Amino acid sequence: MNIHEYQGKELLKENGVRIQEGIIANNATEAVEAAQKLNQTTGTNWWVVKAQIHAGGRGKGGGVKLAKSIEEVKTLTEKIIGMNLITNQTGSEGKIVHKVLIAQDVYYPGNKATSEFYISILLNRTTSRNIIVYSTEGGMDIEEVADKTPQLIFKEEVDPGVGLQPFQARKIAFNLGLSGKAFSEMVSFVTALYSTYEKSDASLVEINPVLKTSDDLILAVDAKINLDDNALFRHPRYQEMRDLLEEDPAEIEASKNNLNFIKLDGNVGCMVNGAGLAMATMDIIKLSGGEPANFLDVGGGANAQTVEAGLKIILNDPNVKTILINIFGGIVRCDRVASGVVEAYKKIGEINIPIIVRLQGTNAEGGKEIIDQSGLKVFSATTLKEAADLVKKLVK
Amino acid sequence: MSVLVNKNSKVIIQGFTGSEGSFHATQMIEYGTNVVGGVTPGKGGSVHLREPVFNTVIEAVEDTMADTSAIFVPPAFAADAIMEAADAGIKVIVAITEGIPTADMIKVKKFLEGRDCFLIGPNCPGVISPGEAKVGIMPGFIHQKGTIGVVSRSGTLTYEAVDQLTKLGLGQSTCIGIGGDPIIGTTTKQAVELLMNDADTEGIVIIGEIGGSMESDAAQWVKENGTKPVVGFIAGKTAPKGRRMGHAGAIIGGKGDTAIEKMNIMRECGINIVDSPADIGLTMQKVLLNSI
Numbered sequence: 001m002n003i004h005e006y007q008g009k010e011l012l013k014e015n016g017v018r019i020q021e022g023i024i025a026n027n028a029t030e031a032v033e034a035a036q037k038l039n040q041t042t043g044t045n046w047w048v049v050k051a052q053i054h055a056g057g058r059g060k061g062g063g064v065k066l067a068k069s070i071e072e073v074k075t076l077t078e079k080i081i082g083m084n085l086i087t088n089q090t091g092s093e094g095k096i097v098h099k100v101l102i103a104q105d106v107y108y109p110g111n112k113a114t115s116e117f118y119i120s121i122l123l124n125r126t127t128s129r130n131i132i133v134y135s136t137e138g139g140m141d142i143e144e145v146a147d148k149t150p151q152l153i154f155k156e157e158v159d160p161g162v163g164l165q166p167f168q169a170r171k172i173a174f175n176l177g178l179s180g181k182a183f184s185e186m187v188s189f190v191t192a193l194y195s196t197y198e199k200s201d202a203s204l205v206e207i208n209p210v211l212k213t214s215d216d217l218i219l220a221v222d223a224k225i226n227l228d229d230n231a232l233f234r235h236p237r238y239q240e241m242r243d244l245l246e247e248d249p250a251e252i253e254a255s256k257n258n259l260n261f262i263k264l265d266g267n268v269g270c271m272v273n274g275a276g277l278a279m280a281t282m283d284i285i286k287l288s289g290g291e292p293a294n295f296l297d298v299g300g301g302a303n304a305q306t307v308e309a310g311l312k313i314i315l316n317d318p319n320v321k322t323i324l325i326n327i328f329g330g331i332v333r334c335d336r337v338a339s340g341v342v343e344a345y346k347k348i349g350e351i352n353i354p355i356i357v358r359l360q361g362t363n364a365e366g367g368k369e370i371i372d373q374s375g376l377k378v379f380s381a382t383t384l385k386e387a388a389d390l391v392k393k394l395v396k
Numbered sequence: 397m398s399v400l401v402n403k404n405s406k407v408i409i410q411g412f413t414g415s416e417g418s419f420h421a422t423q424m425i426e427y428g429t430n431v432v433g434g435v436t437p438g439k440g441g442s443v444h445l446r447e448p449v450f451n452t453v454i455e456a457v458e459d460t461m462a463d464t465s466a467i468f469v470p471p472a473f474a475a476d477a478i479m480e481a482a483d484a485g486i487k488v489i490v491a492i493t494e495g496i497p498t499a500d501m502i503k504v505k506k507f508l509e510g511r512d513c514f515l516i517g518p519n520c521p522g523v524i525s526p527g528e529a530k531v532g533i534m535p536g537f538i539h540q541k542g543t544i545g546v547v548s549r550s551g552t553l554t555y556e557a558v559d560q561l562t563k564l565g566l567g568q569s570t571c572i573g574i575g576g577d578p579i580i581g582t583t584t585k586q587a588v589e590l591l592m593n594d595a596d597t598e599g600i601v602i603i604g605e606i607g608g609s610m611e612s613d614a615a616q617w618v619k620e621n622g623t624k625p626v627v628g629f630i631a632g633k634t635a636p637k638g639r640r641m642g643h644a645g646a647i648i649g650g651k652g653d654t655a656i657e658k659m660n661i662m663r664e665c666g667i668n669i670v671d672s673p674a675d676i677g678l679t680m681q682k683v684l685l686n687s688i
Contacts (some may be wrong), residue, residue, distance in 0.1 A: 123498060125608045125645075128505040128579045160506040201499055230644060231497035233472060260642050264634075275576060275642025276550020276605055279631035280673040283655075286634045287672050295635070297642045328552040328559075330535035360559060362535060384556065384674035 001227045003241045004052045006101045008205075008223030015196040017189060018219040020211070022103035024052070031077035034102040035070055046105035049076040051097040054246045056224065057087030063097060066105070073102060098245050106221060110214025116221075117176050118142055119190065120206035121197040124157060132156040132164075132194065134172055138209035164194040178212070185218040193220075200238070201231030250294075250313050257309035259298055266291025268391060269314035269323040273302045273332070281326045284384065288391040293320045302327050302337050308344035315351065322394045324387060325357045334359040334367030342374045354379060354394050358387035397596040398525030398570040399545070400488050400514060401464060405529045408456045408486075409434040410477045411468035413444050420468065420492075420533050421445055427536040429529045432460040453484035464488040466522065466531050475500035478515060479507045489581070490531045491518035498644075501579035508581065515581025519643065521551040521573035532573065534558075542567015544680060545591030547584055548603035549576050549610075549643070553631060553673065557601055560677025566684075569597040576605070576643030584614040592624060599625045599684050601676060602667070606632035607646045607653050612661040619665035625683040628667040629676055630655040 003011075009019045021042050023034035035047045051063030058064050063085045067073040077100050086094035107114055116138030124131045135153045137145045146153055154175050158164050166187070173186035189210070197205045204226040211221045227238055244252055254261030260275065264282075268290035272278035275297045282292035294314060298306045307325070314323055327337050341357055358381040359367035371380040379394075381387040401407075407424070411417040412434020422445060425431050433448040433456050440451030450456040453465065465486045469477040474493040481489045496518050508515060516523055522532010527541035538555055540562045548554040554573055561568060572587045574580055584602060591597045604611035611630060618626055633655040635641050637648045648654050652661075663669045670679045 123502070123578060125578050126613075128502055130502065160502045198499065201497055203498060228498050229640075230471060230495045231499060234497075262636070262639050262641065264636065272552075274550065274552030275646060276548070276553035276603070276631050277556060279605060279635055279641055279646070280553050280556070280629070282634040283631060284672055284674060292634050295639075295641055328555050330538075330552065330555055331533070361538065361555065384560075384672075388672065388674055 001229055001232065001238070001242060002054045002246070003225055003227065004054065004099070004243065005050065005223050006052055007241045008225035009220065011200050011225060012193070012196055012220055012223055015199060016192040017196055018217060019223070020103050020106045020219055020221045022050070022101045025077060025100050025102050026098070027081065028074045028077045031073050031100060031102050032070055035067070035073040038102065038104050042104045044104035047073050048103040048105060049073060049080055050101040050103055051080050051083070051085055052099040052101055053085055053090070053095040053097055054243070055087050055089040055095060057089050058085065061085050061087035063087070095246070106211055106213055106219060108214060112214050112216060114214050115212045116209035117212070118145070118208045119193065119210050120204065120208070121194060121202070122204045127157065129160060130158045130197070132158070132172065132190070134176065136176055142208060158194070163198070164191065180216065182212050182216040182218060185216065189218045200225070201228045201235060202226060203228045250316060254296070254309070254313050257306065259296060259306060259310055259313070261313060262295040263317070264292050264294050265319070266293040267319050267321045268395060269293045269317065269320040270326065271296045271298055271307070271310045271314065271323065272326045273298050273328060277326065277328060281324065284388050285324065285391055288388045288395065290322070290391055290395040293317055302332050302340065304340035304343040307337070307340045308347055311344055311348060315348070320353065322353055322391065323355045324391055325355065326387060327359050329359060329361030329363065329367070333363045334361055335363045335370060338367035338370035341378070342370060342376065345376050345378065351377070356381060356387055356390045356394070358382065358384065397594055398528055399590040399594050400516070400523050400570060400572065401525050401529040401531050403430065403528040405464045405488070405531070406430055406432045406460060406462045407464045407466060407529070407531055408432060408453070408460065408462040409466050409468060410453065410481065412436050412449055413439055414468060417468035418445065420466070423536070424466070424530050427530040429531060432462050453480045453486065457484045457486065462486065464531060465490065467491040467493055469493055471495035471497070474518060475504050478504050482508055482511050482513050482515070486513060488514050488516065488523070488531070490516045490520070490522045491581070492520065492522060492533055493517075494519040496577065498578060501577065505579060516572060517575040517580060519577045520575030520580070521554060523570060523572050525570045526568050534571070534573070538562055539571065540567035542569065543596055543598040544568045545594065545597040545600045546571040546603070547587040547591065547600065548573055549584075549605050549645070550603060550631065553603055556673065557603055557676045561601070561680060564677045564681050566677065566680060569594060576645050578608065578645040584610040585617045588614045588618060588626070592622060597624065599627070599680055601680060602626060602628040604628070604630045604658060605643065605646050606630070606635050606641065606648050606655050609652055611658045612652060615662040615665035615667055618667060622666065625687050626667045627670060627676060627680045627683060628659070628662045629670050629673055630658045630662070631673065
């Protein structure tokens with residue numbers, strides 16, 4: 001599950017990570033109140049207005065602006081809330097901004113120069129251990145840094161038997177070139193950051209940039225946190241952090257029906273049991289000259305209800321010119337799935353596009369018979385090859 | 397012969413009396429698997445599906461000499477169940493459970509270090525050596541005893557491949573569903589290694605998907621050590637970056653984990669890559685004919 005910057009920062013603060021303080025605002029009035037409050041609590045006279053969407057690259061896209069007066073907080077908030085923010089991570093369609101984070105200015109002048117770092121924590125799938133990835137090149141696109149100057153990226157792996165050790169936190173602070181107060185600040189920062197990652201069952205904690213202020217404090221200016229969906233059951237409180245406005249309406253509808261759906265841009269819809277077979281079906285649509293319009297895994301129990309819910313979601317997409325239903329009946333019987341398809345089809349009523357139903361496995365022949373005799377505009381297939389050929393014919 | 401499970405495997409079911417455990421234990425027994433009992437904490441001493449129920453895995457092992465376990469325990473308790481099985485000396489632990497938190501699996505992997513056992517899965521269909529033993533949830537009837545080994549991260553896509561093989565008369569030695577999670581026990585490479593060293597396996601099918609580098613690691617191993625023809629398919633050529641495609645582990649994160657990159661590496665390592673999942677069986681047939 002993705003969460004917003006302001007939610008991520010709340011988690012960090014709870015676990016003792018110093019952050020750039022901020023208050024969330026839904027409109028200009030709330031933004032002004034937030035700015036005044038921050039002035040009282042932190043003394044800040046400038047504020048950063050930060051669009052809250054689930055995507056990076058917000059600054060370059062115009063979603064993060066510095067306000068040097070309360071008046072500016074108001075006008076900038078009015079401008080940013082409601083805007084369609086397009087960044088390198090949102091795709092060309094962009095994302096509507098619903099909330100802004102009003103944050104203190106942490107780049108204030110002082111005795112020393114400020115500097116920015118990069119720190120992230122994630123799973124190293126090859127070793128099945130967590131690693132801390134860090135770099136002196138903060139505030140930049142880290143993939144670009146990894147490409148051009150890989151020697152500036154460091155990694156520290158954590159032994160799950162003992163967890164993060166103090167020597168590792170010190171090594172990180174030294175490698176980032178810190179000394180004195182900033183050094184001990186960084187040691188506590190890294191330790192608290194790792195503890196946040198573990199306690200929240202995160203799959204990613206990425207802080208870019210981590211800032212050393214002009215008075216040698218280390219703090220998180222941004223926060224990108226992904227939570228492990230499989231672990232949400234032990235954090236009931238986190239479920240409230242889900243922001244439905246950030247999700248595709250079709251995907252929300254699908255998840256209500258326990259369907260695993262991802263919207264894509266193509267012209268051939270598909271409905272499949274099993275994630276691997278669903279991806280393979282998308283691939284075969286492409287090989288047959290079509291473009292997949294979605295990923296849809298109906299799971300183990302493909303019945304009339306799930307088929308109906310799935311079909312409705314796919315049919316809502318005006319780009320879809322044909323639909324391929326691909327079910328490999330193992331535990332589920334194909335004749336039952338076929339009856340489900342026919343039942344769902346009749347219940348939905350008017351369907352103006354051709355549907356290909358490919359049933360294989362237990363009772364495949366019985367299933368095909370039900371489809372063929374239904375009198376509906378449904379094409380049946382048994383092998384994957386036949387299904388592919390039908391797609392080829394129908395997308396022409 | 398076969399690998400991991402065979403007719404001599406003594407199998408227990410963890411989560412025996414639950415609905416999933418009961419259903420699939422029945423299927424396994426019907427297939428001919430030697431199920432010798434099961435474990436459900438608190439129900440020890442009772443009898444279920446005509447087999448004894450134990451409170452702990454160690455009791456089950458001492459009483460039945462079980463060496464294999466199939467785990468149907470809910471995600472919150474599954475990591476614990478895997479560690480209990482390993483601690484009790486189970487040699488092949490097949491974890492079917494989907495949805496185990498990654499943090500739990502990190503602990504499991506650490507716990508299993510240096511222990512003499514194989515963990516298959518989690519989030520997998522299991523392992524079957526056709527005609528000998530089925531330890532998992534795959535439909536038995538699509539399989540046929542033979543000489544093709546199958547290694548796959550997927551469920552129904554594996555059934556698809558097996559079905560194609562069987563219909564062409566190509567039976568299977570052992571089909572290993574290694575699982576779709578970011579952390580799994582036995583990797584593609586380890587599974588391929590087992591099959592490569594199995595005297596009765598003549599060809600191997602690798603079915604992978606986007607995310608991670610397991611297929612590429614296996615391909616490198618095959619390049620250096622391979623003695624049998626290998627056919628490969630990677631699902632997800634059309635998957636968008638950064639989205640979790642059903643399986644927790646099926647997500648394109650960084651370099652080298654897209655379907656195309658993996659297929660290129662595998663091709664360079666001498667693996668017969670199929671572009672269409674409809675051609676897995678036919679390609680294996682062709683490759684076997686050419687290798688004679």
